[in-house]
Amino acid sequence: MPDDNKYISKMGERLIQALFRLLQVVKIHQPNNALFIESIKEFREALAAISAERDTPTLRVIRGRFYLDEERLNLAAALVRTADKLIEYLEARSIHGLRFYMTSDLADEEIVKFVRLLNQAEREDDPLAWLQVRFDVEDCALVELLTEHDLKSSGSGAGSEEEGDDEGRKSSRQTTASMVRKTYSHALTSIVTMTKKLASQQRVGIQKSKRVIQTLIDILSEDESILLGMSTIRNYDDYTYTHSVNVAILAMCLGKRLGLGRPSIEQLGLCALFHDLGKVEVPLDLIQKTGALTQAEYDEVKTHSVHSVSQILRLNADHGLKKKILLPPFEHHLGADLSGYPKSDRTAPLSLYGRILMVADIYDAMTSGRTYRPEPISPDKALKHMVDYAGGKIDAIVMKAFIDMIGVYPVGTLLFLDTREVGLVLETPEGAENSRPRIILLQRGPGDTLLKGARADLAERDPATGTFLRNIIRCFHPTDYGIQPADFLV
Numbered sequence: 001m002p003d004d005n006k007y008i009s010k011m012g013e014r015l016i017q018a019l020f021r022l023l024q025v026v027k028i029h030q031p032n033n034a035l036f037i038e039s040i041k042e043f044r045e046a047l048a049a050i051s052a053e054r055d056t057p058t059l060r061v062i063r064g065r066f067y068l069d070e071e072r073l074n075l076a077a078a079l080v081r082t083a084d085k086l087i088e089y090l091e092a093r094s095i096h097g098l099r100f101y102m103t104s105d106l107a108d109e110e111i112v113k114f115v116r117l118l119n120q121a122e123r124e125d126d127p128l129a130w131l132q133v134r135f136d137v138e139d140c141a142l143v144e145l146l147t148e149h150d151l152k153s154s155g156s157g158a159g160s161e162e163e164g165d166d167e168g169r170k171s172s173r174q175t176t177a178s179m180v181r182k183t184y185s186h187a188l189t190s191i192v193t194m195t196k197k198l199a200s201q202q203r204v205g206i207q208k209s210k211r212v213i214q215t216l217i218d219i220l221s222e223d224e225s226i227l228l229g230m231s232t233i234r235n236y237d238d239y240t241y242t243h244s245v246n247v248a249i250l251a252m253c254l255g256k257r258l259g260l261g262r263p264s265i266e267q268l269g270l271c272a273l274f275h276d277l278g279k280v281e282v283p284l285d286l287i288q289k290t291g292a293l294t295q296a297e298y299d300e301v302k303t304h305s306v307h308s309v310s311q312i313l314r315l316n317a318d319h320g321l322k323k324k325i326l327l328p329p330f331e332h333h334l335g336a337d338l339s340g341y342p343k344s345d346r347t348a349p350l351s352l353y354g355r356i357l358m359v360a361d362i363y364d365a366m367t368s369g370r371t372y373r374p375e376p377i378s379p380d381k382a383l384k385h386m387v388d389y390a391g392g393k394i395d396a397i398v399m400k401a402f403i404d405m406i407g408v409y410p411v412g413t414l415l416f417l418d419t420r421e422v423g424l425v426l427e428t429p430e431g432a433e434n435s436r437p438r439i440i441l442l443q444r445g446p447g448d449t450l451l452k453g454a455r456a457d458l459a460e461r462d463p464a465t466g467t468f469l470r471n472i473i474r475c476f477h478p479t480d481y482g483i484q485p486a487d488f489l490v
Contacts, residue, residue, distance in 0.1 A: 012073040018046040020086045051102035060097040094128040097146030141207030187212040187245045199280045205316040213269035225427040229489030232412030248272035250360035271328040278307025302341045328353035335393040355395040378477040379410035408435040412485035414476040433459045
């Protein structure tokens, strides 16, 4: 089927007309009304037609005109008035775009929920903020609302005059950082909501989680260092949830380093995000126990990887997708040498996803504070411990790729320098001399607070003597000094 502008515009016209009509019909008719039913059918068919051509079709409003993804729609004269009214409707709610996530099992109730929430927002002081909260609370996974900021961050309709300019790059990095923070928050909300629903035996979909993973992959393709910076978030009280998001980020970054394509990285990200879902079946007092576990208690905690499989099977998702993401969560404590758990007669080697997941899981667990180990291990020491197991419990090739990715001094490591300066590791460039990272210097502020200072490259030398300008004296875990690295890195 041709994908020229005329064809795209026809599909866009159909969707705009169907959406506008549905918004009006839902206001005045009940679900059993024939017009109500017909309007839902028209909208579903219009959305299905576009989704058959494009994975996540996005209807954008840019300078008073509709675009389908990045292409401007040349609308028929008869539809211009309808389009203008729909733009006015969306702008009244500060909505600059709608990204659709069509599924084969999309229920009419999901469509009605989305439309009714849009209509109800008109009565709110801040319609967009209200909608974003309601979409999360009611698990509205059909549509993602795009703001003006979202369009700017994607570069839609903005041109590229600043490209190559230092200020333009700085602005782009700041925009990406803002998107990362927002996406991390959505990922956290997604896994918290999912866990609570599973614990109360409710039906749980995965569209929101897929959406988060897809956005993280977009960010990964733009700036890996910012994404890795976000994986340094540590939350003692919500360890299980932040751990799941951090492992997803680390696993996807590692998957990219190992040459995986986008579909594979998406599957890997879902595996990582769901790898600890089985903990909902482990008593909370064991998960939160402050002292050492008895052998019986430890044996019960170890069942969580098997339970993760059963929880994934309960998810409301495509059977083919669930089949692809079942094995790695089961394997993530098994060990490359099969010496871990759950014990079995298995002789087949771990899957690649399982080996990646294991490295990401161990690293984040070791560098995080736990109820039974309040003092986390510094990132550099965690790596040294993990290297000791490479070739046995941990896959040596995956471990090498992981070290290449985060550096000998991993992102977020707190460094004390011989210049009496303190810095946080930002990144270690590929091929960096003596594995010397780039850092962000921290400065003392009012009330003994720490402020973000200038960047420095530890590979920089004195031009006169050839010696390094700064040298590392000692490494610390940032939480030893009450530092959340992501506050400075992202």
